[in-house]
Amino acid sequence: MKIGDVHVRITALHVAVFLIFTIILIITYFATGESxxxxxxxxxxxxxxxxxxxxxYLSQKQYSDLVPVYEKEAKSVRIRTINLNMVGKPVRIxxxxxxxxxxxxxxxQYLVADRTGEISxxxxxxxxxxxxxxxxxxxxxxxxxxxxxTGDAVINCVSIRRIxxxxxxxxxxxxxxAVKEKS
Numbered sequence: 553m554k555i556g557d558v559h560v561r562i563t564a565l566h567v568a569v570f571l572i573f574t575i576i577l578i579i580t581y582f583a584t585g586e587s588x589x590x591x592x593x594x595x596x597x598x599x600x601x602x603x604x605x606x607x608x609y610l611s612q613k614q615y616s617d618l619v620p621v622y623e624k625e626a627k628s629v630r631i632r633t634i635n636l637n638m639v640g641k642p643v644r645i646x647x648x649x650x651x652x653x654x655x656x657x658x659x660x661q662y663l664v665a666d667r668t669g670e671i672s673x674x675x676x677x678x679x680x681x682x683x684x685x686x687x688x689x690x691x692x693x694x695x696x697x698x699x700x701x702t703g704d705a706v707i708n709c710v711s712i713r714r715i716x717x718x719x720x721x722x723x724x725x726x727x728x729x730a731v732k733e734k735s
Contacts, residue, residue, distance in 0.1 A: 553605065558612045561678045563658050566604040573600060608658060611677035619711045622692040632668035634705050638695040643707065645671070646715065649687045662712065664691060672698070675709040688716030 553560045577593040626644040634643065650670060651663040658678040663670055673691050683689060693709040 555609055558609055558616060559678075559680060560605050560609045560612065561658055562604050562608065563656055565657060566600075570597065570600045573597060608677065612680075615677055615710055616680070619692065622710050626692050630668045631664070631666050631671045634671060634695055634707070636697065636705050638705065639697060640694060642692070642694050645691045645707070647689065647691070649683055649685055649689055652683070652685060662689075662691075662709075664689065672706040673709045673712065674706055675712065679709075679712050681713060683712055683714065687714050689713060690715045 574597060577589060577597065580589050580593075581587065622642050622644075626642040628644045628646075629638075631645055631647065634645075645664065645666065647664040647666040647670075649662050650665050653661040653663075660675050660679065660683070662673040662675075662683065664673050665671075673693065674696075689712050691707060691709055692711040693707040695705050696708045697703045698706045
């Protein structure tokens, strides 16, 4: 769903929670025979349906408002140079997405690598575009500690966007050539 220029996304987890509570409400009604459960049950179901997209919209909107600020202030750095002395500083990196985590929760984490190293990039809302493994991306964000008081340096991502085509693996290239020859 799109509201203005913000893509609002709900996850399968939110839908599953809504469906589970709907089933519980229906079972409760048939088990007890009391229609009073609908007085609180239906408004609760409506809130379960509305709150996740509303929160996603608010976080997406705030992140999109921060992008111009980060584009101005962020310094382009290589991943190897990012360390704990840079905590709180805005950075810009370019690299290849090697791994993705937690996309199903709208809180994705990416393992981004360049020729100098790799770093974890955490995002606390869904990105504007769908980022997959092997995409070449530009990341804007702030250096933070992995955990609140300890841990290595990671990037709290404000924006991640594709800047190039996917990197093909050696096996994929051979498969595509074989398909072309058969045609």
